[in-house]
Amino acid sequence: MSGIVETITTFTIYIIQHLGYYGVFIGMTLESVGIPLPSEVIMPFAGYVAWTGQLTIVGVTLAGTLGCLAGSLIAYAVGRYGGRPLLEHYGKYFLMRKKDIDRAHEWFERHGEFAVFASRMLPFVRAFISYPAGIAEMDIKKFSVYSFLGSLVWCFALAYVGLILGRNWGAVEGTFAYLDVGVVLVAIGALAYAIYHREKIMSRLRS
Numbered sequence: 001m002s003g004i005v006e007t008i009t010t011f012t013i014y015i016i017q018h019l020g021y022y023g024v025f026i027g028m029t030l031e032s033v034g035i036p037l038p039s040e041v042i043m044p045f046a047g048y049v050a051w052t053g054q055l056t057i058v059g060v061t062l063a064g065t066l067g068c069l070a071g072s073l074i075a076y077a078v079g080r081y082g083g084r085p086l087l088e089h090y091g092k093y094f095l096m097r098k099k100d101i102d103r104a105h106e107w108f109e110r111h112g113e114f115a116v117f118a119s120r121m122l123p124f125v126r127a128f129i130s131y132p133a134g135i136a137e138m139d140i141k142k143f144s145v146y147s148f149l150g151s152l153v154w155c156f157a158l159a160y161v162g163l164i165l166g167r168n169w170g171a172v173e174g175t176f177a178y179l180d181v182g183v184v185l186v187a188i189g190a191l192a193y194a195i196y197h198r199e200k201i202m203s204r205l206r207s
Contacts, residue, residue: 012041016049024060025067028155032071034127039064043155047162057163061156068120068151069144072130076143079134108132116143120150121157 015023027042046060108115108129116138119129133143 009038009041012037013045016042016046020049020055021059021063024063025070028064028067028151029071029074031127032068032130032151033075034131039068039126039154039158040123043158044162044165047159048165049162050159051163051166057156057159060159061152064155064159065148065151068155069148072147072151073144075128075130076134076138076140079131080137081134083135105132108136113138113142113146117146117150120147121154126150126154 012027015027017023019026024042024046027037028039031037031039031042043060043064046055046064047057049055050057050060108119109132113133116129116133119125130143130147
């Protein structure tokens with residue numbers, strides 16, 4: 001398992017080093033479709049590259065957010081036009097486990113449309129929530145807005161961690177592949193804030 005994680009991490013870092021913003025966009029697009037390229041590696045490393053001056057924190061955040069939106073829309077379309085049977089039949093070829101799909105479905109059924117926003121800041125669930133949203137034929141405009149806003153918070157939080165680590169990146173690089181505790185705490189804090197202000201956010205989106 002450690003070898004697989006190391007390979008994925010190396011590939012993720014490689015595409016960002018060689019493609020810059022496009023690498024961030026591609027990585028987050030693939031991650032949002034459900035392919036296991038962890039955002040917990042992509043965005044902190046992008047933040048570190050921003051610290052070096054090769055990219056900017058605003059640029060990597062937007063690239064990551066747009067990548068999330070693109071991947072989410074692809075997953076939404078697959079769920080809407082292919083349904084659950086398609087996911088269960090072909091998902092295994094993209095390393096999508098049935099329990100991950102089940103978890104996303106349960107989260108969506110429990111929290112409704114707001115789950116699309118909240119889940120963008122939760123590891124694992126965030127990569128699969130678009131499929132049940134598509135199956136439920138959630139309004140595409142609301143889906144896009146929720147996905148963009150939730151992904152924006154997540155991408156900035158992770159990129160900022162990489163930015164503030166700066167020169168210490170080499171010492172902690174490997175921990176991101178296992179969901180560094182600090183990153184998770186940032187995500188939980190952002191999620192708690194979002195849930196607290198849920199009604200305010202939803203009322204603005206309806207207007």
